[in-house]
Amino acid sequence: MAVAATKSENRPRLGTRTTAVFRRLFSVPEVGVLIPLIAFALIFYLVNPTFLSPANITTMLRAVAYIGIIAIGMTFLLITGAFDLSVGATAGLCAIVCSYAMVNLSWPIPLAVLAGVLTGALVGLVNGFVVLKLGVPAFITTLGMLNIAKGITYLISKGYTIYPLPEPVGVFGEAEPFGTSWAVVIFVLMAIAAAFVATRTSYGRKLYVVGGNPEVARLAGINPARIQLSGFVLVSVCAGIAGMLLMSRIATGQPTIGLGWELNVIAGVVIGGVSLFGGSGSVVGAVIGLLIMQVVTSGLVISNVDPYWQTVAIGLIMIVAVAIDILRRKSKSAA
Amino acid sequence: MTHLLEMADITKRFPGIVALNDVSFAVQAGTIHGLVGENGAGKSTLMKILSGTYPAGTYEGAIRLHGKTLHLHTAADALEQGIGIVPQETSVIDQLTVAENVVVGKWLQPGGLLVSQSAIRHTVRNFLEEYDITLDPAISVSRLTTAQKQLVMIARALYRKPSVLILDEPTSSLAIDEIERLFASLNVLRQKGVTTVFITHKLTEIFELTDRTTVLRDGEVAGEFDRSEYDQALIIAAMVGRRIENLYPTRHSPIGADEVLRVAHLTVPHPTIANRNIVEDVSFSLRRGEILGLAGLVGSGRSETVNAIIGRTAYSGTISVFGQSVSIRSPADAKRAGIALVTEDRKRDGFLPNLEIRPNTTLHSLPQVTRRGLMDVSAERRLATEAVARFNIKAQSIEQMVVSLSGGNQQKVILAKVLMDNPQILFLDEPTKGIDIGAKNEIYKLMLDLVAQGISIIMISSELPELLAMCDRFVVLAEGKVADEFLRLDADEHRVMLAATRARSQITQAAHASASELTA
Known part of the structure; x- marks a missing residue:
């Protein structure tokens, strides 16, 4: 009988050793999304070699930067187990507040930018308060906030574009540091900082613990509401920064800034393996997810596919990505 | 001697592991047959085969009911062929009445087209009376105790007129007095000729209730006992494969005086x-x-x-x-x-299933593994490694997911987590x-x-x-x-x-x- 026991205990170890390298490689979530990114890039390169030209890569990075900045905040918020649909409208609101302060109130630029950032923080605080204190589901709260922020944007601007913005704003938006734009530089710096915070600080660890199981977090002496509130504020501030960066790029305060961004942000982050249920995901994965989306949209344009197919493709990729994620989870828990 | 239900030479393999090895046992009609073994002995694998969750063809051996070989492909198949399984977790619909919970999935009366609440209630009332089950069919299930919910699940299985009723650890969430009431009901069912397979890991229940018992260990049959041969030491030895000396160690240290x-x-x-x-x-x-x-x-x-x-x-x-x-x-x-607490339900609020052993053990002691807000990775690895050794946690490495550990090792991870904070x-x-x-x-x-x-x-x-x-x-x-x-x-x-x-x-x-x- 003792022989039987040792036999069955040893077998799985022998089996895993041979495939351990592969299994470990694929259990790193970032690898799972890196493969489709490379695959898509290769396919579009074969269709049209200009796809991987430096000019096109720069264009793609510029396009992804605004949504990318918001995605960093969204990744943190999703990891804590909450989410925010109002980021697009918040981006628009912050851009309009900033433009209005500069043009109609003649505030100095730094003060106007600060007003935009604080507007974002305020939106995040309100979202967090309603979700965490009043217990209204995040879906409803932030959907409501989407409409409120959009409405206020139009109330401030009366539906018109605010211009002309002070000259330095346009100059900043047109500048091409490192051959790209300030938005790309800010995005990359923020991504690096966020990846570090998520993996190497106790705040980062708390994000995962709260999202993984708020009750376990509470027992560990962590206040889950406080951590989630920080996520709400962070993502709204990121939205404000992104909105104002686009404002400076187009050198006008357009009330349509940020329209529909929320879905692209969430799609990209989820493609990158960040769980909608909280507790898992990474900044690196989210960035790769966004890049996949950008590669597919740009690739379809460059391959002369009807542009309406772009959104169909994004939708498909998002569903497939989540399906793969769920399958991977299942096989992990079965093992 | 003819048997009602027979499992013959069942072998079930998973990649790299034999979960069941040549398991055979037979259940006589009108008896309560015990199936006992420790966690991981193969009881639930056997049940999944019997319930069609692992379909015919994915295992070797045969299931015979009334001498006829069964080929089960789905859970519905098993039900249809006369195997009524009551799973371990209570799966009742709280918003519905007892009657609706009993007939769930079999809503219509023969020849009927519409669901009739009163007809359902009437049928279920008669049915419950027939089996001496004291439940009010009209009452909402949300108002029942756990034990009564367990009875609803048993009634639901019985309602399909199964040839054999299979209860998977039905007492795991019940209190002592509730267990007694459940046992009384099962005894009544036995008198009415219902054949039952009773799965448990508690010996006292085997002694109190069953007519014959099969002991499983490491996926094999480790012993078969008739009621006349029941002996605690023998069955424990069969279950564990060794004698546990001093299951409860004796305390030698004195109790302090201060409060x-x-x-x-x-x-x-x-x-x-x-x-x-x-x-x-x-x-x-x-x-x-x-x-x-x-x-x-x-x-x-x-x-x-x-x-x-x-x-x-x-x-x-x-x-x-x-x-x-x-x-x-x-x-x-x-x-x-x-003050620290190890919670009652470790799956619900004991550990973080999507994180590894390392972050789980240091969860209550983050200040010990951070320097000015930054994680001290090497300190965390050292503490986690020490914890795994001190608490004898059987794992391949500190980077293994806690969810993949056995229940006992999960519990040790939780104890390590709580005690690291002193x-x-x-x-x-x-x-x-x-x-x-x-x-x-x-x-x-x-x-x-x-x-x-x-x-x-x-x-x-x-x-x-x-x-x-x-x-x-x-x-x-x-x-x-x-x-x-x-x-x-x-x-x-x-x-x-x-x-x-x-x-x-x-x-x-x-x-x-x-x-x-x-x-x-």
């Missing part, structure tokens, strides 16, 4: 019912190095008491730690006061629930180590023998009130049960008295 915790007039409001308390005016104290047993039936307020002291729920009353009154409003406050007062709520005997023994030894170091423990357990063996003093709760308190010297199973149930009958009597006063 580390005093709880006075603790009252906790009922979570769902207004104007009712789930814990009422409970007072007790805990001395240094003492193990205090909180006894009582499920629902008597044991867990609610410790959860309130730890700050998970609101309460009134005073708590003093080391002679000083403390205000505990959240688990963070309790942590600062040196609490002085430890609450253990059902610390050995659902883990194998070996791991239980290790946890008992750990408890004695802790009290020898001067840590004080409050232990809650539904397994009375374990509680009686491990604790130095007992507080028995009934209906949220302290019903009795005594030292180990005066403790026995009878006294605990008497206190735990007496209060209940007194309270019902009082309620009856006041009701009759009203009518008079």
Whole structure:
């Protein structure tokens, strides 16, 4: 009988050793999304070699930067187990507040930018308060906030574009540091900082613990509401920064800034393996997810596919990505 | 000798592991057949084969019912062919009535087109009477106790007129008195000719209920016993494969004189019912190095008491730690006061399933592994490695997911997590629930180590023998009130049960008295 026991205990170890390298490689979530990114890039390169030209890569990075900045905040918020649909409208609101302060109130630029950032923080605080204190589901709260922020944007601007913005704003938006734009530089710096915070600080660890199981977090002496509130504020501030960066790029305060961004942000982050249920995901994965989306949209344009197919493709990729994620989870828990 | 149900030479392989190896057993008609074994012995794999969850062809061997070989492909198949399985987890629909829960999936009367509530209620009433099951078909299931919900599930399986009824650990969430009522029902069913397979890991249940028992160990049949041959030592030896000497280790360290915790007039409001308390005016104290047993039936307020002291729920009353009154409003406050809790349900709020062993063990001690907000990765690895060694956690590495560990090892990870923060007062709520005997023994030894170091423990357990063996003093709760308190010297199973149930009958009597006063 003792022989039987040792036999069955040893077998799985022998089996895993041979495939351990592969299994470990694929259990790193970032690898799972890196493969489709490379695959898509290769396919579009074969269709049209200009796809991987430096000019096109720069264009793609510029396009992804605004949504990318918001995605960093969204990744943190999703990891804590909450989410925010109002980021697009918040981006628009912050851009309009900033433009209005500069043009109609003649505030100095730094003060106007600060007003935009604080507007974002305020939106995040309100979202967090309603979700965490009043217990209204995040879906409803932030959907409501989407409409409120959009409405206020139009109330401030009366539906018109605010211009002309002070000259330095346009100059900043047109500048091409490192051959790209300030938005790309800010995005990359923020991504690096966020990846570090998520993996190497106790705040980062708390994000995962709260999202993984708020009750376990509470027992560990962590206040889950406080951590989630920080996520709400962070993502709204990121939205404000992104909105104002686009404002400076187009050198006008357009009330349509940020329209529909929320879905692209969430799609990209989820493609990158960040769980909608909280507790898992990474900044690196989210960035790769966004890049996949950008590669597919740009690739379809460059391959002369009807542009309406772009959104169909994004939708498909998002569903497939989540399906793969769920399958991977299942096989992990079965093992 | 003919058998009703036969499992013949069943072998089930998973990649790299043989879960069942040549398992055969046979069930005689009209008996209750016990299937006993430790966690991981292969009981649930066998059940999944019998219920069609693992379809025919994915295993070797044959299932025969009435001498006819069955080929089961889905769970619905198994039901159709006469195998009625009651799974371990209660799966009732709280919003529906008992009758609807019983017929669920078989809504229509023969020849009917529309669902008729009254017809369903009528049929179910007759059916319940036929089997002597005392449940009101019209009542909403949300108002039933766990034991009654278990009965609803049994009724649901019986309603399909199965040839054999299979109960998978039906008592795991029941209190002692509820178990007795369930057993009475099962005895009635046996008299009515129902054949039952009763799966459990508790020996006492085997002795009390079954006619014959098959013991599984490591996926093989380790023994078969007829009722006339039942012997505790023999069956344990078959289950464990070795004799466990001193399952309950003996305490040698002395109990300190000073009081580390005093709880006075603790009252906790009922979570769902207004104007009712789930814990009422409970007072007790805990001395240094003492193990205090909180006894009582499920629902008597044991867990609610410790959860309130730890700050998970609101309460009134005073708590003093080391002679000083403390205000505990959240688990963070309790942590600062040196109090820690190992929760009752480790899957629900014990560990983080999507993280590895390493971050799980250091969860309560983040300050120990951070320097100015930054994680000290090497310190964390060192602490986690030490914890795995100290608590004898069987894992491939500290980077293994906790969810992939066995129940006993998961529990050790939780203990490691809680103890890394060096609490002085430890609450253990059902610390050995659902883990194998070996791991239980290790946890008992750990408890004695802790009290020898001067840590004080409050232990809650539904397994009375374990509680009686491990604790130095007992507080028995009934209906949220302290019903009795005594030292180990005066403790026995009878006294605990008497206190735990007496209060209940007194309270019902009082309620009856006041009701009759009203009518008079």
